[in-house]
Amino acid sequence: MLPIINGESIKELDQEFILSKGILSIDLMEEAASAFVEWFYGIFKDRTIKIYIFCGPGNNGGDGLAIARLLSKMGYPINVLYLMNGKGCSKDFQANFKKLPKNFIATNFENWNRQIDHGSIVIDAIFGVGLSRVLEGAISDLIGELNNAIATRIAIDLPSGLPSDSVTTGQVFHAEHTVTFQFPKLSLLFPEHIQFTGKLHVVDIGIEDQFLQKFSSNTFYIRKEDIFSRHRYFHRFSHKGDFGRVLFIGGAPGKIGALFLSSYAALRSGSGLVSCAPEFEENSSVQIPYNEIMLFQVKSNTDLGNMDAIGIGPGWGTAIDPDYFLSIMVRFNKPMVIDADAINLLAANPFLLKKVPKNSILTPHLKEFERLVGKVSNHAERIEKATSFAIEYNVVVILKGAHTLIALPDGRKLFNSTGNQYMATAGSGDVLTGMITSFLGQGYSPENAAICGVFHHGLAGELASQSKRRGMIASDIIEKIPNTFIELGIE
Numbered sequence: 001m002l003p004i005i006n007g008e009s010i011k012e013l014d015q016e017f018i019l020s021k022g023i024l025s026i027d028l029m030e031e032a033a034s035a036f037v038e039w040f041y042g043i044f045k046d047r048t049i050k051i052y053i054f055c056g057p058g059n060n061g062g063d064g065l066a067i068a069r070l071l072s073k074m075g076y077p078i079n080v081l082y083l084m085n086g087k088g089c090s091k092d093f094q095a096n097f098k099k100l101p102k103n104f105i106a107t108n109f110e111n112w113n114r115q116i117d118h119g120s121i122v123i124d125a126i127f128g129v130g131l132s133r134v135l136e137g138a139i140s141d142l143i144g145e146l147n148n149a150i151a152t153r154i155a156i157d158l159p160s161g162l163p164s165d166s167v168t169t170g171q172v173f174h175a176e177h178t179v180t181f182q183f184p185k186l187s188l189l190f191p192e193h194i195q196f197t198g199k200l201h202v203v204d205i206g207i208e209d210q211f212l213q214k215f216s217s218n219t220f221y222i223r224k225e226d227i228f229s230r231h232r233y234f235h236r237f238s239h240k241g242d243f244g245r246v247l248f249i250g251g252a253p254g255k256i257g258a259l260f261l262s263s264y265a266a267l268r269s270g271s272g273l274v275s276c277a278p279e280f281e282e283n284s285s286v287q288i289p290y291n292e293i294m295l296f297q298v299k300s301n302t303d304l305g306n307m308d309a310i311g312i313g314p315g316w317g318t319a320i321d322p323d324y325f326l327s328i329m330v331r332f333n334k335p336m337v338i339d340a341d342a343i344n345l346l347a348a349n350p351f352l353l354k355k356v357p358k359n360s361i362l363t364p365h366l367k368e369f370e371r372l373v374g375k376v377s378n379h380a381e382r383i384e385k386a387t388s389f390a391i392e393y394n395v396v397v398i399l400k401g402a403h404t405l406i407a408l409p410d411g412r413k414l415f416n417s418t419g420n421q422y423m424a425t426a427g428s429g430d431v432l433t434g435m436i437t438s439f440l441g442q443g444y445s446p447e448n449a450a451i452c453g454v455f456h457h458g459l460a461g462e463l464a465s466q467s468k469r470r471g472m473i474a475s476d477i478i479e480k481i482p483n484t485f486i487e488l489g490i491e
């Protein structure tokens, strides 16, 4: 997985990397600029579009100058506006400034006529990971102006004003696209920063994962290439029992749809045998809308041990006796997936928390999470609380949202890269519970079930939204689960 390095260690990382490769820091800057330009040309093919590049005094500004040179060579009309500070500019900024072609328009921003043509592109190369304080005065005003311009805004590495690892308190550039180098900076993954980050693109500048690993051992970004090896593979003699026997418990009257969504998602994720136990009076008649799903009675059936995995909570309601939940955990006594009303039950009855089977997977949305751990004021605090909760109770915590966080019991934090805003729809979480439970039942470790479940869920949402956009519903996500296996080459 791709390590995420904190802002303070990035300078040290760059130094060590260039030393180990026998290259100069300006070579790495050139690599970064080329990676940006390759991304840029993939999207903005019209070479008559006017581009303004705002360059700060440090290496982020140096990137901007190198990009200006490369884009101008390709024929794009470029305007460079540079900002000096009292201490002068970085060495690589100066070197790239000298490399600008002779006929190039580069203006000190103090002499700028403050005009941005409508429909042009504004590239923010003012500050990156070297931001040392909140923006003030003329720079803050400039960012405010750029945010009001009728233009497409693109940030290089980080939107200016955004600290790398914490929540911002000041003025920040509002990017439509952020193109970040090698790995996402942590703050780009915070939901409160989505308005600044826009669409996030991570571009490779040639620093290998093994090299990055030396600078971060506990925070990672999950990419497509991390998934293949985490799956189990079956052969033509595999029996339906090999694909797991899973049970879903939940679905009180009026909320039974949640239980069916989880169950159906498990079938589409490859489970061999799927049963569901709705919270109805025993022997009352319940119509299951899918022929492949069996009905199961939990209360009269003492033996839960022949289930490979249990997903509990979707639509369970608020009237559940905590001792009943306890009896299920004790009878099953293996990792289970705990969601929705089952999480609320844990929060309301802390004695139950200590009884949760080790390595179980909890999948709270942000409100359910607060019920478990108390109020949190921002995402940085939420990440810390999820991590300590996972360690304390020896469970996997999946904090659902943009860039879903998987907090593992050994303290590692994994951020997901798939999914989009259209997935914020009723039942989307129930689908995720179904998928994770399915993988757990197919014999995956809790860690791999969580990673594969979260990644495939986001990918299924991306695929479904291609034709459905904001009209996408949870069942559409389920229908695309099989395509995610095809897309990733999973047998």
Ligand SMILES: NC(=O)C1=CN([C@@H]2O[C@H](COP(=O)(O)OP(=O)(O)OC[C@H]3O[C@@H](n4cnc5c(N)ncnc54)[C@H](OP(=O)(O)O)[C@@H]3O)[C@@H](O)[C@H]2O)[C@H](O)CC1
Residues within 6 Å of the ligand: 010, 014, 028, 029, 032, 056, 057, 058, 059, 060, 061, 062, 063, 085, 090, 126, 127, 128, 129, 130, 131, 132, 133, 134, 135, 136, 139, 156, 157, 158, 181, 182
């Ligand atoms: N491996 C990589 O990821 C690479 C990254 N590159 C790019 O380099 C930047 C980081 O460059 P750095 O020079 O360390 O920092 P910045 O350019 O972001 O900013 C430093 C200058 O900005 C001044 N500063 C900082 N905060 C403020 C502020 N609030 N107001 C005014 N001025 C500010 C700072 O001045 P100080 O007074 O704080 O010293 C510096 O002058 C990274 O983000 C990438 O874009 C490389 O190109 C290649 C590899």
Ligand SMILES: [K+]
Residues within 6 Å of the ligand: 060, 124, 125, 126, 127, 128, 155, 156, 157, 158, 159, 160
């Ligand atoms: K920037």
